[in-house]
Amino acid sequence: MTETPTITHAPAVLVLEDGRRYDGRAYGATGATLGELVFATGMTGYQETLTDPSYAGQIVMMTAPHIGNTGMNDEDMESSKIWVAGFVVRDPSRVVSNFRSQRPLDDDLEAEGIVGISGIDTRAVTRHIRSAGAMRAGIFSGDAWNLTHGEQLELVLGGEQMAGRNLSGAVSTTERYTLPAEGERVGSVAVLDLGVKTSTLKYLAERGFDVHVVPQSITAEEVLELAPDALFFSNGPGDPEASDHHVDLLRATLREGLPYFGICFGNQLLGRALGFGTYKLPFGHRGINQPVLDQATGRVEITAHNHGFAVDAPIDRVSESTEGFGRVEVSHYDLNDNVVEGLNCLDIPAFSVQYHPESAAGPHDANYLFDRFAEMVRRHRGGSRSGEAAHPDPATTDDAATKEKND
Structure with missing residues (x-):
C-alpha cells in the first residue's frame, strides 16, 4: 500500500457554457482551466485516459464514482505526460492500494498542473451532457474561485470550440x-x-x-x-x-x-x-x-x-x-x-x-x-x-x- 494522498477541501466550481454550475472541492492543481467537457465511462484505466494525447483540449469527467484507488505508475503511461485540460471526479480514493502503484494520482495531477475538481454529482452532469451535448466548460479554484459568476462564465464562453480545431x-x-x-x-x-x-x-x-x-x-x-x-x-x-x-x-x-x-x-x-x-x-x-x-x-x-x-x-x-x-x-x-x-x-x-x-x-x-x-x-x-x-x-x-x- 502506498502513501495516502492528500485530498484538499479548498472550494472549486465546474462551470458549463450554458450557465450550469457544480460546486465541489479542488483536486490536483488549483487555478483555472478551460476545455470541452466530455465523459469517459471506464471503471478502470484512468492513467491511460489521462496520458492519451487524443484527450488534449478536453476536460475529462469520469463516470465511475471512485477514482485513484490503484494510484499511478511509470509502466502504464501512454505518452510522456498528462494531456487532459482538466479532470472531474466524484470521490478521489483516500487509500492507494495496488502492488504496481508508485505514487498517488493526486501527486501527478498537481505536479503537471492539471486543475481538477472532486465531490460533485458526476452522474447528474453526465445525464445533462447526454441530453445537451458536450460543451465548453471551466474549472475554477484557488484565486480563480473568487471571480464572480459572470466573470467565470465569460471565460468559459471565450474558450475555443472543438469543431474546427486542429490540435x-x-x-x-x-x-x-x-x-x-x-x-x-x-x-x-x-x-x-x-x-x-x-x-x-x-x-x-x-x-x-x-x-x-x-x-x-x-x-x-x-x-x-x-x-x-x-x-x-x-x-x-x-x-x-x-x-x-x-x-x-x-x-x-x-x-x-x-x-x-x-x-x-x-x-x-x-x-x-x-x-x-x-x-x-x-x-x-x-x-x-x-x-x-x-x-x-x-x-x-x-x-x-x-x-x-x-x-x-x-x-x-x-x-x-x-x-x-x-x-x-x-x-x-x-x-x-x-x-x-x-x-x-x-x-x-x-x-x-x-x-x-x-x-x-x-x-x-x-x-x-x-x-x-x-x-x-x-x-x-x-x-x-x-x-x-x-x-x-x-x-x-x-x-x-x-x-x-x-x-
Whole structure:
C-alpha cells in the first residue's frame, strides 16, 4: 500500500457554457482551466485516459464514482505526460492500494498542473451532457474561485470550440524516431503521429514492423522517400475537417499503392480521403465498453473509444469512392447508435477503425486488427510479385483474435 494522498477541501466550481454550475472541492492543481467537457465511462484505466494525447483540449469527467484507488505508475503511461485540460471526479480514493502503484494520482495531477475538481454529482452532469451535448466548460479554484459568476462564465464562453480545431501540432512528435521489429520481420511502417499511444507502437513492433514514427507535418514526398511497406495514421485530438494537409497526404500515398491502416482520427481521415464527410457527435464515444459489430465476421467486440467526430457513410451497402479509390464498405458500426466504426477499401489495400485496438486501457477484443494489418502487408508484398489479392480474408484472423482474447 502506498502513501495516502492528500485530498484538499479548498472550494472549486465546474462551470458549463450554458450557465450550469457544480460546486465541489479542488483536486490536483488549483487555478483555472478551460476545455470541452466530455465523459469517459471506464471503471478502470484512468492513467491511460489521462496520458492519451487524443484527450488534449478536453476536460475529462469520469463516470465511475471512485477514482485513484490503484494510484499511478511509470509502466502504464501512454505518452510522456498528462494531456487532459482538466479532470472531474466524484470521490478521489483516500487509500492507494495496488502492488504496481508508485505514487498517488493526486501527486501527478498537481505536479503537471492539471486543475481538477472532486465531490460533485458526476452522474447528474453526465445525464445533462447526454441530453445537451458536450460543451465548453471551466474549472475554477484557488484565486480563480473568487471571480464572480459572470466573470467565470465569460471565460468559459471565450474558450475555443472543438469543431474546427486542429490540435495535431500540439501533440505530435517533432523528430522522427524508430522502434525495431520484434520476431519475424514483416516490413517497415511509417506511423504518422497525430497523438499516438505507446501501446500502439509496441503492438506494431511486436507484429514484425520496423516502426518509423514521423511528425504530423511531414509531406507525402517525404513519406515516400522513406520507402515504407505501409502507412499508419494514429489516434489524435481535434476536428478532422481541420486537417486538410493530412487528407492530401493520405490521398497521395494511397494513389502510390501504399497499404494503409488507421485508427480513431486515422479512420476519420481515411473517410475524408475517400470522399466521405465527417460530423460532430452530440457527446461522443469515450470509455472502454463500447459494443461494435464486425460485419465481416458477425462478432460483437467490446472496444475502447475516444472520439467526438464520426464518418458519414452508409452502413448497409458498398459505396463508391468519389475520389477514385474504388469500392468502400463500412466494416464496423456501433450497436448503440449505428455510428460508423470502421472502413474497408475493396479495391486498394486500406482499412481503418474508429476505436483503439491497442486496448490501453480496455478489453482486448480488437487487438487482432494488428494481425490483420500485418497479413494485409504480407499479401500486398506477395501480390505485387505474384498477383495475389492484397486484402486479407477476415476469417483468417479469427484464430488470432480468439487467441488474443484467451491470453
